[in-house]
């Protein structure tokens with residue numbers, strides 16, 4: 251047996267694959283497999299141990315079997331390895347400059363009729379930064395993003411945002427009966443872009459997410475993940491200074507997920523501020539701010 255130490259300092263055993271006494275739990279076996287696959291991708295043993303330990307600890311903290319939370323160890327190892335590589339490749343130098351504040355929330359609260367959904371939320375996001383919003387279902391993440399986008403009015407508090415904002419909502423961001431190119435033209439027109447330019451920019455941005463839109467195919471006939479790529483592309487069509495993304499990679503495969511984060515870091519290094527709603531715990535290590543929303547207890 252080997253051993254990993256999780257974030258709470260507990261020791262978690264890893265099976266070595268030989269001998270081992272037969273009392274290895276499925277979770278420990280998954281951790282061992284993850285460790286093995288991580289090292290086989292070239293990640294150093296110490297870092298692989300830490301990554302595997304983090305994964306097990308996060309699953310244990312969430313009370314979820316790691317196999318259900320992350321999928322097969324080999325697939326998760328590949329995701330982690332790619333993320334580590336891209337994070338290393340795109341990691342900003344320590345001197346990374348932050349620009350002006352592009353979004354400021356001060357004491358933001360929201361009620362729907364008598365029901366309070368958000369209470370006293372504060373956030374300051376600068377150009378060149380990424381912030382994540384996390385929280386349980388119903389804790390108000392989408393509501394907050396709608397408020398940031400100016401689509402929903404806060405009941406109280408101050409919301410200040412930069413002028414050029416891109417928004418990929420969780421639902422209804424795309425029209426089922428239009429083609430991607432028609433979306434590019436439509437959204438381009440809103441930003442006073444010519445049809446050709448909008449189509450060219452949209453297609454170029456799509457390629458960064460590993461997607462080449464096919465002519466004449468309406469959105470309703472695209473996969474869920476591809477529809478979501480369109481949603482993301484539309485949010486960045488006008489080179490916004492603030493990008494709001496509500497669980498943007500639902501349905502993405504592993505490669506698309508990695509491409510997506512590469513794209514986030516490109517936006518960030520290009521001077522945008524990015525606010526992303528996520529349920530992926532391992533995303534949180536690479537962002538500058540984490541805003542955790544708690545469900546509001548009172549009526």
Ligand SMILES: Nc1ncnc2c1ncn2[C@@H]1O[C@H](COP(=O)(O)OP(=O)(O)OP(=O)(O)O)[C@@H](O)[C@H]1O
Nearest residue numbers: 362363367385386387388389390391392393394420
């Ligand atoms: N337009 C609305 N009118 C009334 N209640 C609403 C409205 N929009 C959202 N709510 C309620 O506000 C609460 C927060 O919803 P919201 O969608 O913001 O949460 P969330 O954290 O994004 O949830 P999830 O993780 O499931 O996406 C929920 O109880 C929801 O039912």
